[in-house]
Amino acid sequence: MVSRRKLLGLGAAGAAALGTGAVVARSMLDEPPRARAASASDPVPFYGEHQAGIVTPAQDRLHFTAFDVTTDDRAELVELLQEWTAAAARLTQGKEAGSYGAVGGAPEAAPDDTGEALGLPASGLTLTIGFGASLFDERFGLTGRLPAQLAALPKFPGEQLDPAISGGDLCVQSCAHDPQVAVHAVRNLARIGFGRVAVRWSQLGFGRTSSTSREQVTPRNLMGFKDGTNNLKLEDSALLREQLWAAEQDGSPWMAGGAYLVTRKIRMTIETWDRTSLAEQEQIIGRNKGEGAPLGRAAEFDELDFAASGPDGQPRIGEVAHVRLAHPSFHGQARLLRRGYNFVDGSDGLGRLDAGLFFIAYQRDPRRQFVPIQLSLARADVLNEYIRHVSSGLFACPPGVRDAGDYWGRRLFAA
Ligand SMILES: C=CC1=C(C)c2cc3[nH]c(cc4nc(cc5[nH]c(cc1n2)c(C)c5CCC(=O)O)C(CCC(=O)O)=C4C)c(C)c3C=C
Numbered sequence: 001m002v003s004r005r006k007l008l009g010l011g012a013a014g015a016a017a018l019g020t021g022a023v024v025a026r027s028m029l030d031e032p033p034r035a036r037a038a039s040a041s042d043p044v045p046f047y048g049e050h051q052a053g054i055v056t057p058a059q060d061r062l063h064f065t066a067f068d069v070t071t072d073d074r075a076e077l078v079e080l081l082q083e084w085t086a087a088a089a090r091l092t093q094g095k096e097a098g099s100y101g102a103v104g105g106a107p108e109a110a111p112d113d114t115g116e117a118l119g120l121p122a123s124g125l126t127l128t129i130g131f132g133a134s135l136f137d138e139r140f141g142l143t144g145r146l147p148a149q150l151a152a153l154p155k156f157p158g159e160q161l162d163p164a165i166s167g168g169d170l171c172v173q174s175c176a177h178d179p180q181v182a183v184h185a186v187r188n189l190a191r192i193g194f195g196r197v198a199v200r201w202s203q204l205g206f207g208r209t210s211s212t213s214r215e216q217v218t219p220r221n222l223m224g225f226k227d228g229t230n231n232l233k234l235e236d237s238a239l240l241r242e243q244l245w246a247a248e249q250d251g252s253p254w255m256a257g258g259a260y261l262v263t264r265k266i267r268m269t270i271e272t273w274d275r276t277s278l279a280e281q282e283q284i285i286g287r288n289k290g291e292g293a294p295l296g297r298a299a300e301f302d303e304l305d306f307a308a309s310g311p312d313g314q315p316r317i318g319e320v321a322h323v324r325l326a327h328p329s330f331h332g333q334a335r336l337l338r339r340g341y342n343f344v345d346g347s348d349g350l351g352r353l354d355a356g357l358f359f360i361a362y363q364r365d366p367r368r369q370f371v372p373i374q375l376s377l378a379r380a381d382v383l384n385e386y387i388r389h390v391s392s393g394l395f396a397c398p399p400g401v402r403d404a405g406d407y408w409g410r411r412l413f414a415a
């Protein structure tokens, strides 16, 4: 197999051989992936108990895609998932999607890799798959396997969802430190899926808006605030077991080790936000803009003190501040692993940027976690004056792929 990085180092003779369409022997250049990503260009292990791309320290770039399955044939769907898994195992290690690659196959055949990532390193690529509730209809004999956790989200006050950019039978979250690598992976999965799946909607993102590890600096969202401070993180193993990973006893044993994913595309009216005073912006969020410290406190990771009041006798963190309404203490300690990205999809034709937050949250049960939190936010959050939810997705992300004999969702399709 040719790793993309190796291809660059082949030298003139090797490059010439590839250029003439020679098929490279799989064993010639194969090498095992390193155990863990050490730098932004390194691979992240693909095999494991959980899918990569959930607690993996959030990469800088996102290409999220939802697919509709266009075949009604269960065997074809299983075959697709097997082919996707094999391609994902290669792509995430910096290899090409297929064993011949972009230039190593027969000249009369379409290449089994599209080529735009040739020469690029793995770039921390992770590919994470999810299954939407619509996959469990009568087409594939999965009706009895629909997890209760995929119950449709309620209609939240104020949302203006566009069905064309919501839902989907399948989703793939592609994250990498290089946008070309993230897009290349999705493009090749779509290519492999031709005739069996069609892209329903997709979203590009940048500037991760959450930290999922204590080793990461907290990034900023497009409102200019640090986002992801009080998040579930990779290091919180007991909390992850309690709040993130589905367990055998949760009702759908095939999901044990997986997690449920909620996506929301949230458009910001940033032009209005940008004309709002600093003091008001900080009141709305409940943290200061510079440090990201809770109002009334000095440092980013200081505890939030909801009882503290200012000189005017009013609570430092207002009753309708975003962080108060979203805090676990108001939701039976429910937490989320947030992993969102900023987006700017050009302009809206009315002189405004089409920009905002592509919110991504993983959890063990959206009915206990995302739904109550979002209900509080939708009812009272002062931030609502500046945001609008325009798309929604809910997916069951199965456990990790154990080894090369396993595939995404194997336990779902097992007899
Ligand atoms: C339903 C869940 C949430 C949505 C939707 C949401 C949208 C949203 N958030 C920000 C900006 C910030 N959020 C912050 C904290 C925070 N947000 C949520 C949940 C949702 N946010 C939670 C659970 C928390 C943590 C609360 C806590 O325990 O303290 C922050 C503060 C920094 C941080 O802790 O991450 C900011 C800033 C925007 C702009 C937005 C929609 C566009």
Ligand SMILES: [Fe+2]
Binding pocket: 322, 326
């Ligand atoms: Fe938030």
